[in-house]
Amino acid sequence: MLVVEGLTCRFGTKAAVDNASFSIQPGSFVGVIGRSGAGKSTLLRMINRLAEPSEGRILFEGVDVTALRGKDLRQWRARSAMIFQQFNLVGRLDVLTNVLMGRLAEIPSWRSLTQLWPQEDRALAMSALEQFDMAGIAAQRADQLSGGQQQRVAIARALVQEPDIILADEPIASLDPRNTRIVMDALLRINKHFGITVICNLHSLDLARSYCDRLIGMSAGRVVFDGAPETLTDRIARELYDLEADDVMGAAPAQAPDGAAMPELGTAAAA
Amino acid sequence: MLVVEGLTCRFGTKAAVDNASFSIQPGSFVGVIGRSGAGKSTLLRMINRLAEPSEGRILFEGVDVTALRGKDLRQWRARSAMIFQQFNLVGRLDVLTNVLMGRLAEIPSWRSLTQLWPQEDRALAMSALEQFDMAGIAAQRADQLSGGQQQRVAIARALVQEPDIILADEPIASLDPRNTRIVMDALLRINKHFGITVICNLHSLDLARSYCDRLIGMSAGRVVFDGAPETLTDRIARELYDLEADDVMGAAPAQAPDGAAMPELGTAAAA
């Protein structure tokens, strides 16, 4: 179980995350929603310890993650795999090596630095790639792949970390709708088949409602909503986004707008 | 009227666009759809003359665009404004200067090179930005903007070219759903209000169906479909994408999938 207690992160005087507290049961699929700048990314980065908390604690299975140093810290990072909006793959390395990065915390340094990966790790990486139907392009350079393929490589990398938690920071924001579906489905499968906890930042309320068991809403660094997707009423959503509820739905309009129903210049754009 | 006659573009032995012919009425909103690598980008780039046709002609209002050189060519490029997936703004210049780039073909070189833009051009650029509610950030550097903002700058740049045609090459592929809507709405407004022809490459069939008057489907360089969106049946779409029709719809699933209905490992991913 992951417990977050009074977690705060300040940049200068500004609190990007402000006294956030919640706990997450193993195996759940949690969506974190909120406006741009609400502190979603910072929250996830603190859990993975890529950002340093200013105050508060993060406990995982009773261990204070915020106090870890050195080897223990690296091991924790391996256990809480991160997936990024921009994929954060190493473009000049091939797909297989990118996936093998997920094994770095486990493998003795001399082996990884000389790229003498153990056979079983290679096998693990290949089977992860195969799950996403990417084994055939294992030798291609990562920067030659399309966005959807890159994000699947990133997920494969997360999987071979054999993590307890997957932290996904807007994993589909730079993907087209089709790849969106592929990636979200992949996350869902991992969550349901292997019971790996998924915490996922999402911009689109629609997606959040479709995929998550539980939603955490943030606004200006604070947790302002925490509950099942059904309990997130349109009124709450409007407040959360401080906007016309219509806009946050984010999907394309249902039918072709005709000239008459078309928004006047500057209204939609102003949103 | 834009007429494309037997247009072909070869890279080496491979024909990226293969004998494409169609004509487009002024004021229409045409979507070009097809799989990755079908030749959509190459087609648009040839119309703007960023890529050289190997064979065939492009006629605009009776003038053979493929034969233009020098000043005439640049003038044609200005009349057929291009919008790119990656925005192709100059990151280190401010927003206003980026928009003013659209005036380059009109202004004497000594003025543009010394950045002594005429007052009326400045007014034009500023008005274009204001239309998209961006005049307030006219002094910011383009690389400090979010994706949606950058694409709106790119559209403003296209508009100040006072074009007859706007060629948009997957203008929303690197945008999140909300920005997608903003950008597509902007294109639609331009098309409907001012009667500027828009030719737009799209990955998502859904979007194409919602916004376009007419769709051109490409596959392996050839035009394989040309008609109103209503006539694009699921069967044709399936053929076009060589896929399960379900997948190309691209939107998020309508309701939350439960464990039982979940796809088995490797099926959706195989798409």
Added chain:
Amino acid sequence: MSQLPKPDTDALRTKYPDVFDRPASARLAMPAMILAVFAIFVFGLVDLGFSPAKLVSGLSQLGWITVMMIPPDPGSSLPAYLAALGETLSIALLGTTLAAVAALPVSLLAARNIIPSNLLRFPVRRFLDSVRGVDTLIWALVWINVVGLGPFAGVLAIALSDFGAFGKLFSEAIEAADRKQVEGIRASGGNALHEIRFGLMPQVLPVIAGQVLYFIESNTRSATIIGIVGAGGIGLQLAEQIRVLEWQKVSFLILMILVAVAAIDWISGKLRFAIIGQRAIA
């Protein structure tokens, strides 16, 4: 920890043999190259008369020299040193700026993404190579024939030899520039000059600024040309003090140059980051 199923190594191995048993050529290419590089290195060490004993005894000597350097003391020559430093800075600043101004247009002709034709680029690149290949000493002599002895000849000599280096470096910076921005300008109807002015220059300027400042810095400390053309120069003072083994003056001079270099380094950093700006928001 792991909830993943154990992968079936053998099945995967038969399916993707390349991944598990990479061909010997691929596996051995890198080690073989490293071995070759290292072998030549060792051969060089032996051929050039390196010996560990010499190294150890020399190191103790070095320690001894270091002790002699403390405390730094300019003696009575401080004004002369300051004048020399000022003169050197002037020569370096002027020469390097001239070189950069002249090299910029030529470097465009040497860049693959501007002049795709190998046939046109080849002579330009070889021209730059030749200018670089001619020793600065020779450039100094050539200019002495024109303007006589004095710092001006030094300025011109530096300008010419750095011109060759800048031409190469700038063209590489231009080649590494992002093509998308240039294409954006072209698509709006800009001509070649516009593409360079608005599409390329904003991108390569920080790189160029960094390199120019680095060369100014490097020319400030170089001893050779400036001395030869009869302009004194701080590097010459330094070399001379070492020759006559005035260690305290040596250390003082080194400190002086260090301060000047650190100052240029600081300006360079400021300038570079001012042009680069904050990183784009993701």
Added chain:
Amino acid sequence: MANAISILPDQQLAVLNDTYRKAVARKRLKVTLAAVAFFAALIIAAIGAEVNLRTLFSYFGNFISYFDRILTLEDGTRVWTNFGEWFWGWQKWLKMLGETILISYVGTLTGAVIAFVLNFFAAQNTSPAPWLRFVVRRLLEFARTVPGIVFALIFVIAFGLGPMAGVLAIAVHSAGALGKLFSEIVENADMKPVEGVRSTGASWLSCMRFAVLPQVTAGYASYALLRFEINVREASVMGFVGAGGIGQELVVAIRKFYYSDVSAILVTIIVTVFVIDITTGWLRGKLFGKEARA
């Protein structure tokens, strides 16, 4: 042509233009001040360097006179009319060139390896600790500030005459120069992959190896080869410590006014520079590989 933009009323425009102007004014002012300062510095430097354009232009014809002389054989004919006489010492020169290349190779390689190890500590974005960065930067600064010839002279006193002192001097100086340039490349590198690798629990070393290194190798190679080339050309300075090779031979020819030898040796060196430059281009192409897909 369609006009899709309705020009705003003057009043509204004036407000917008005003805001824009205010926003850029600060930047403009800064740029202008910097430019003025720079030109002032140039003018002061021009006075200090005794720039005299009149002499330059009136005697510019003399520019070719030195080349005229080095391209003439002792008997007064042009060098290329008698190749045998021009390149009379080619065997000796080639041997010396080989020696120079060997010296530069060992020196540059040693320096590059040191720079390679140190530059990650010196770069702002990869340095593990600020104090370490400070120390390493000062160290590199020191190594490149002291001219190679000065190190050579010190090393001669310490290690005795011979190539060893020259090689060590080249190594130290190259380490300083390359260390700075390398660290600048690292500072320009994309940090997203680094974060990606770090989030998997990788150590600092692994982050450098897998996330930074693949991005920077091409730049490293290019700068190291340029440094190699500079060292080949400048090994003449090391002649005085017994590590001169072809460069020293050139200086001797210049000092003794063996004009045709000067041009012959120059040609040898220039050809070497050609080869290195072409190699650099080839290597860059190889390391950069295919451009990332759009």
Added chain:
Amino acid sequence: QDWKSKYPELTFAVVPAENASGVTERWTPFVAYLSKELGIKVTLRIANDYAAVIEGQRAGNIHIASYGSASFARARLTGVKTDAFANDINADGSTGYYSVFFVKASSSYKNIDQLKGKNLGLVDPNSTSGNNVPRFELDKLGISDADGYFGKVVFTGSHENAMLALSQGTVEVAANQWTNDEDSTLSQMLHKGMLKNADGSPMKKDDFRIIHKSAPIINGPYAYNSDLPADLKAAIAKAFTEAPTKDKAAFDRLSDGQKKGFNPATTKDWDGTIELIKFVDALRKKKAS
């Protein structure tokens, strides 16, 4: 005099003697004196390389130059229009010096013959006493190919470096300049404590031994451009000869009390040196064949 309008400014080029520091301070008073005597501005240029001075005089933008003997000969040989008019008089009244071969006193070497296969340290290629004369002397001793005879022949770059190399055992024998026991690079280095034994104690004069001494070498000339008007030339030469009496302070600053005055000389006096240079050049041709 009409040359004053034609030559409103003269350039005087000096190359620092191998062991000089503070050249500018030394020469400035003297150049001021010269300027006063001639009534026109004289600019002092310190160049670090004789090649630069020779090229400058050839192009005509250096009017007066202080040369080493070998460099002057070289300038004449390559067709520079320059004429000698004076050279230095040493403290003991002589106008020349010697090139000598030093060995360490602790070694067993008594003459060149015993040094076959050992290392020889020379100064730099253009040095009269450090390269040209030693090679000439060796040739007279029957060693025409020094590089083949000795194990290694190295240019150490300066007279000091040659002595350092000898004291550190890098070379067994070193060529150097020597006027008398009180006036030589060695005596200056010893005076400053620049030479040390392995244990750090300073070396003494007795630690070195001269095994060969050349015929006297004439001190390097001061030369002016041949194209200058005759009366200007005369004025320059006169100013030089009168310097020790007319402006003693400036002269002493220049010579450090090591010199007595300027000796009027003519280009002819260096004919011997020119022969020497021709001989050295001939060595290069020999190596070629």
